[in-house]
Amino acid sequence: MCDTDILSDIKDVRARLELAKLDIRDLKQPTQVLTFDEDANDQDVTLLELDKSVLQVIQNGGSLVIRGNEDDTAVLCTDDSTFSLKRAVTSNSLILVPDCTTNKDDLHDTIDDEISLLYRSAVGWKSDYLEMQRIHPQTSRLLSLLQQSYYKGPQFEEEQAGKCFTLSELMNEIQASEVEVMTFLCKINSCCIEGKWRLLDFGYIVECMGELLQLIECESWSCGRVPFVEAVEKINDSGELVPSFILKHLLGSYGFQVDSDEDVVCYQLDETKICRFFAEMLLRDVSKFNLKEFLEVWKSSVPSGMVADEKYLLGLALIDKTSNPHTVKLFKVDQLPIDMQQRFNSLFTVKEKWTYEQIEPYIEDICVKGQTVSAMLTKHARSSTMDGVKYFSTRKPITTT
Numbered sequence: 457m458c459d460t461d462i463l464s465d466i467k468d469v470r471a472r473l474e475l476a477k478l479d480i481r482d483l484k485q486p487t488q489v490l491t492f493d494e495d496a497n498d499q500d501v502t503l504l505e506l507d508k509s510v511l512q513v514i515q516n517g518g519s520l521v522i523r524g525n526e527d528d529t530a531v532l533c534t535d536d537s538t539f540s541l542k543r544a545v546t547s548n549s550l551i552l553v554p555d556c557t558t559n560k561d562d563l564h565d566t567i568d569d570e571i572s573l574l575y576r577s578a579v580g581w582k583s584d585y586l587e588m589q590r591i592h593p594q595t596s597r598l599l600s601l602l603q604q605s606y607y608k609g610p611q612f613e614e615e616q617a618g619k620c621f622t623l624s625e626l627m628n629e630i631q632a633s634e635v636e637v638m639t640f641l642c643k644i645n646s647c648c649i650e651g652k653w654r655l656l657d658f659g660y661i662v663e664c665m666g667e668l669l670q671l672i673e674c675e676s677w678s679c680g681r682v683p684f685v686e687a688v689e690k691i692n693d694s695g696e697l698v699p700s701f702i703l704k705h706l707l708g709s710y711g712f713q714v715d716s717d718e719d720v721v722c723y724q725l726d727e728t729k730i731c732r733f734f735a736e737m738l739l740r741d742v743s744k745f746n747l748k749e750f751l752e753v754w755k756s757s758v759p760s761g762m763v764a765d766e767k768y769l770l771g772l773a774l775i776d777k778t779s780n781p782h783t784v785k786l787f788k789v790d791q792l793p794i795d796m797q798q799r800f801n802s803l804f805t806v807k808e809k810w811t812y813e814q815i816e817p818y819i820e821d822i823c824v825k826g827q828t829v830s831a832m833l834t835k836h837a838r839s840s841t842m843d844g845v846k847y848f849s850t851r852k853p854i855t856t857t
Contacts, residue, residue: 593632771817
């Protein structure tokens with residue numbers, strides 16, 4: 457570029473500053489003059505607005521994956537989070553300049569009104585971008601896929617007609633991060649069998665847990681210290697009744713491994729989980745159960761040393777004390793929709809008023825990072841107080857779509 461062109465550009469810069477009523481001494485140098493490439497356009501690039509956590513993922517060498525089938529609204533996933541993608545429009549166009557100087561160390565104050573020029577090429581422009589919002593992982597399809605092939609025991613595997621899925625195959629179908637998928641698989645007590653993730657048939661769980669609990673009673677073992685290897689040997693001493701991998705899975709699902717002074721792997725059964733297991737077993741095949749009768753049967757069913765407390769039913773069953781007699785019925789949180797509005801619709805359809813303690817376990821699982829149950833209740837429900845007790849009811853007419 458010749459000196460004449462440069463002087464003309466400097467003159468043009470000064471004219472623009474004057475029109476903008478800007479003092480050149482308030483600006484940093486060098487001044488960057490933009491020209492558009494011949495093939496510049498607004499189609500080749502899509503802009504994505506990142507929050508700090510996602511930016512950190514990229515800076516640390518992590519990856520972002522866009523997930524969704526043809527009929528889905530695309531979501532973006534990191535290793536452990538899921539985000540919706542929504543197109544936003546800017547009031548001013550954004551010019552894309554790959555080598556634009558923005559580092560403060562490369563800029564300096566204007567001295568003696570001198571203007572130094574740098575010429576930069578703009579490769580395009582955009583008037584919109586994609587913005588991200590963290591959402592609950594879309595795991596409802598995951599449950600549907602796993603329900604195609606319940607595991608009922610090795611003797612029934614030849615009859616199994618439903619499709620089974622590896623983790624990789626599930627990830628291709630589910631709009632969620634791998635960490636979120638694994639968390640959900642653990643939450644629903646899914647078991648990895650020969651590389652495929654399976655749900656255990658509840659009837660099969662009842663049979664296996666029956667063998668385990670009967671053994672614990674016969675051997676006078678404490679529910680706080682169940683020796684794994686010995687349990688496997690004794691249950692299967694006359695033929696395989698409960699495969700070792702199933703017993704290990706159930707001990708991990710309904711309890712946890714504990715430290716032992718000896719070189720023996722031991723598990724402790726969790727009172728809450730065991731009591732909830734017995735409650736579901738009693739309620740599963742009935743529409744409603746007389747509450748008084750249920751509590752009597754439930755408390756007599758659980759293993760010795762465990763106490764079936766009514767609080768263990770939260771998020772599992774609904775107690776109706778407005779009926780005569782009082783009743784209880786199965787109402788599991790994992791059977792509800794994951795969409796927040798649909799979730800509230802379902803809750804207020806089955807029960808008009810809820811206390812905070814009653815509704816919390818049905819809401820907390822779909823609160824994403826930064827959300828609280830209280831905030832969701834404020835947004836989606838109306839509160840009222842009766843006899844000193846705070847209740848929550850629907851804020852608007854219930855929709856079914």
